Amino acid sequence: MGFPVRYYCPHCETIVELERDGYLADKAVTPYPFAGWEYATPSESIEDGDGVVFHCGEDGTAVDGDGCGERFYLSFVRFENGVEIDPRKPSEHVQIGNDTTPPSPRGPDGFSGGGFW
Ligand SMILES: [Zn+2]
Structure with a gap:
C-alpha cells in the first residue's frame, strides 16, 4: 500500500x-x-496530520544528498466549510463575496467570439 x-x-x-x-x-x-x-513526522501516521515535518538528512527520508539538518514542512490541502484554506493569501480572498462575480472558475465567456467557421 x-x-x-x-x-x-x-x-x-x-x-x-x-x-x-x-x-x-x-x-x-x-x-x-x-x-x-x-x-x-515521517515515522508517524502522517495521514492523520495536516502535513509532515521533515528533518533534512536526519529522519531517514533523504534519498539523494546528505541533508542540511534543517526542518521543512509538507502541507496538505485543508478545507474549512468547503473553502480551501490558504495561509499565503490575504484573508479577504477566503470570504464568499456578495458582489456580482460568480464563483464559477469557468463559463461560456471563452466562446463569446464565435465566427470561427
Ligand atoms: Zn536540506
Whole structure:
C-alpha cells in the first residue's frame, strides 16, 4: 500500500522520499510551518496530520544528498466549510463575496467570439 513521493528540501535541495497513500492533496513544501497546521513526522501516521515535518538528512527520508539538518514542512490541502484554506493569501480572498462575480472558475465567456467557421 502506498507509493513513494519525492520532495525537495527548500534549504539545500536534498531529495527526500515519503511513502504516501495518495488520497491527500499536497499543497506546498515550505521552510516554515503554516499557522494552524499540525505536522507529523515521517515515522508517524502522517495521514492523520495536516502535513509532515521533515528533518533534512536526519529522519531517514533523504534519498539523494546528505541533508542540511534543517526542518521543512509538507502541507496538505485543508478545507474549512468547503473553502480551501490558504495561509499565503490575504484573508479577504477566503470570504464568499456578495458582489456580482460568480464563483464559477469557468463559463461560456471563452466562446463569446464565435465566427470561427
Ligand atoms: Zn536540506
